[in-house]
Amino acid sequence: MRPSEMLKDSCSLEWQAATNHVFCQELTLGSLSLDKMRIYLAQDYTFIDNFVRLAASAIHHAPTLADRLPLAAFLGIIAGPENTYFQRSFDSLNVSKEEQETPSLLAPTAGFQALMLKAAQSGSYANMVAVLTVAEWVYLSWTQNTDRIDSPLPFYFQEWINLHEGEYFESVVEHLRTQLDRAYDAADGAEKATIADYFKQAVTLEKQFFDACYDI
Template sequence: MSYGATFPLWRQASGEVWRDYTRHAFVTELGDGTLPREAFLGYLVQDYLFLVHFARAWALAVTKADTIDEMRLCAATVHALIDEEMRLHVVTCAEAGIDEDMLARAEEKTANIAYTRYVLDAGHAGDFLDLLAALAPCVLGYGEIGARLLAEGRAAGTLDTNPYAAWITTYGGDEYQQVCTAVGNLIDTAVARRLGDAPDTTPRWTTLTQRFATATRLEVGFWDMGLTG
């Protein structure tokens, strides 16, 4: 998946770390259904806490935006995170006896703290582009992973029997893919507005690709956390 013109450039600039993230063992085991249930539930608990901070980061993006269109899309993303994406975590965990109050009171693990605070710091210390570069690996990486796992599961005829089909169809489905397309377009227009038609020739470009790569490395750490429980 491309999700615009800027994202593929950032992804390419991140090098092997992008593959480490999107082809992580945690992702592979999600796709073939062999991931231990305890590991998945532990990940969901941490990801619920992650999404709380992620929603705050997108809310911060509203204040960093320059235009109403930018503000509108960032605000819509906050809504999607709180009212839609987090629902998957609440429902799945509830089936395992973990209610929403228990989710909210769970202890954040170090990898979670490192990632979420990095994204928030990028927004507080930097500008709108710094924040988007730090946010992009999660939003668009999950879209890429979900689309691939959904296509592979359908092609193999294994999706219906995969215990993680709900996760795969959430991130690979049309609704989330539309979010990714919208975010990719937001990044493109924001970059063009601030850096012009040749952003990769500007002094800011290296800093933005480094932010993207750092956030991607922190995504790898998040998957590592998921596997180790």
């Protein structure tokens, strides 16, 4: 079995909770309250900032140019179309400049920030790709797990789905999983335990990140 599959299976309850979350179901059905979407997007924009920094560290630590380039190309999507998506959504949903730029961080957002920083500062490529793989694979999985409706969704729902499904995004997740598989295979016992810990913490935070939008 691929190490990435084994890591996923070792926290399957948390994985199911994150990838079948009511937030994702409501978003894809168009029934998600706009207040929850505003909270989510403002929190997630700070997640994206830390994701870009962690991905940049991973790009630096990847073994070869061939390993580096797919993540570098993906950062271009985040810096381009995904960033524009956030700006257009903030405008359309009337999220204030203050909420966009300096929202008070909810606990899972702060937790993710700390985990990403810790992974980057560990200097271990394996730890970095463990967190990055979870972030993208959980999103691919929820787009695959959710139901769709025939009538058109507002762009701030539809484009968030589009950014996390399809052939290109599947190739990003496959690249990250392959990087994680190799780094895990090359790790010793203690390092493997650390990688598994990063993986599970990230999955738990993904679930809590959605939960937090309902707690306010």
